Amino acid sequence: MSWSRPQEVVEKALAASTADGQVAFVVESSEANLRWANNSLTTNGSMRSRQVVVISFVDGGAGMAAGTVARTGSPDIADLVAASERAARDAGPAEDAMPLVSETPPGSGDWDADAAETSIGTLSDFAPALGQAFGEARDRGELLFGFAEHSMATTYLGTSTGLRLRHDQPTGRVELNGKSGDMSRSVWAGAGTRDFTDVSVEALAAEVERKLGWSKRRIELPAGRYETLLPPSAISDLMIYAYWTMEARDADEGRNVFARPGGGNRIGERLAALPLALRSDPFAPGLEATPFQAVSHSSGAASVFDNGMATPAIDWIRDGVLTNLIRPRYWALRTTAPATAAVDNLILEAPGATATQEEMVAATDRGLLLTTLWYIREVDPQTLLLTGLTRDGVFLVEGGEVTGAVNNFRFNESPVDLLGRITEAGRTERTLPREWNDWFTRAAMPPVRVPDFNMSSVSPAS
Known part of the structure; x- marks a missing residue:
């Protein structure tokens, strides 16, 4: 035809x-x-x-x-x-x-x-x-x-x-x-x-x-809070969910985790203990995305009236501080705040960080190394509490080495709360989100260390 x-x-x-x-x-x-x-x-x-x-x-x-x-x-x-x-x-x-x-x-x-x-x-x-x-x-x-x-x-x-x-x-x-x-x-x-x-x-x-070799030894662990290394893919799935909720109107009206108690939003508030940067850039090398809006229906994150509007590089979090939220032009006019558009990529960086995931494993006395997360669902929009399961390999690290694979877990964590508890972030690299890659593939993230990741229950999933 x-x-x-x-x-x-x-x-x-x-x-x-x-x-x-x-x-x-x-x-x-x-x-x-x-x-x-x-x-x-x-x-x-x-x-x-x-x-x-x-x-x-x-x-x-x-x-x-x-x-x-x-x-x-x-x-x-x-x-x-x-x-x-x-x-x-x-x-x-x-x-x-x-x-x-x-x-x-x-x-x-x-x-x-x-x-x-x-x-x-x-x-x-x-x-x-x-x-x-x-x-x-x-x-x-x-x-x-x-x-x-x-x-x-x-x-x-x-x-x-x-x-x-x-x-x-x-x-x-x-x-x-x-x-x-x-x-x-x-x-x-x-x-x-x-x-x-x-x-x-x-x-x-x-x-x-390598991971199949690690998994030959099986160790059963109970639920609990564990020092956990999240590889780039796993942390990307959590940060993407946080990004999808960054709608200024919902925050201004008290409906999401970025709402300030008593009214308004949390822009200007420190969210991360480390000087982390969460940003989007349609011209980022290897992650290039559409530099203008092209949407068929209005939502809290976009408006059909904004079609053709530029989507320039933007910092969502800078030096650990919430800097911007997604704000279509009509809501920007109503709140006298700048209009900001979502970009189809996401980058998390720790300035000056050079550690690889392997180096972070070597510096771990005892903890867990994840592979991916899946079946992520929202539990509470006010805190952005998410639940989900680990998948395809949870490994025990002892004395700086992987010593075997452990059972899978259900986790309960808020990515926004998690930002405040990350104690180390490594070198940022392009990654593939496992849970969300049907909709979002352009991400660059570092491996991160969380001292008390909440494995809320043991999962029978393999």
Whole structure:
């Protein structure tokens, strides 16, 4: 099937508009993947898709209303525009109504260029290395499972105020799960990437082999508070959840952990004992993300009226102090605070830290080393208390060495409270969040040491 160029679709939608304003964007996507089980490739494939979004803005006299309609494939654009205008007319005045953005943000791509694409060729060097890893695992009596995926999404966004913005977003991830031959032991390694040129199958397989070796000795431990080393993947899942709750309106109105008792928010309050920095930057090397807003529906973290708004680098926590919260323009105007936009990446750093995870293990007298967390759920929004389970390897460290694997635990922790109890953070590195990587892959985190991580109960999960 022949599709019109995405730029033409956007222009056609804007030309068909009879509303007071319009935002139209097209996301052109392609994906390639490999999947494997029991030391053998099982499937490989590629796909292509298109999403077309039209947001119409109609002033019905009582205030500006917004209506969004989205379709996949190659819809009739006139019908799509008409449907979005009907949706706007049927909606009440929008609480977040603002004049549409008209200033072009920095970093916008070449509007006239064709959409970028990926293909199975992106994984051409990965597959042979994986085959070698299969053979080596088979020789050890171990099994490898997992997948590798690479996608490319090009967004073309146009507005009735004249914006024409484009961005190419490559996203890659690989998860490698290793199991003993009798399936009684399981470990994990993973990586996030833009193009797979920086992914070493050999290094991932070596990590899996090392952890399976550690897990040959089994030690049962009771629930309790343990000195715990959280690797970058595990701490990223906790920090991402904290990031997702950083909505200024919820804080200002007392509904989240960033609310100040008695009113207002906690900006300016020290959250971390160490001078940690939590930040986002759409131009961070290796973690590049869309430098402008492109959203189909309003939420506490974004507004359809802010489409095209720049998403510059921002510090959320600086020197351990809460510095910013996510604030769409309408809430910024209402609270006379700066508008701030979420960025699709997250970086946690400890200035000057150079310790590797291995060096932190060597400096541990007795404690736990985690692999990943999963099944994370919120218990209390006021404290951001989370619960979840450890997964694919909890290891006992004694005298600076890993001496075996222990049982899994259920944990109860607040990532915000945890920030105040971290006593050491190592060198920041790109990591793949295990729990959230269906939605969030661009993260860089350090390993961290927590002297009293709360393992609230023993889990039977393997």
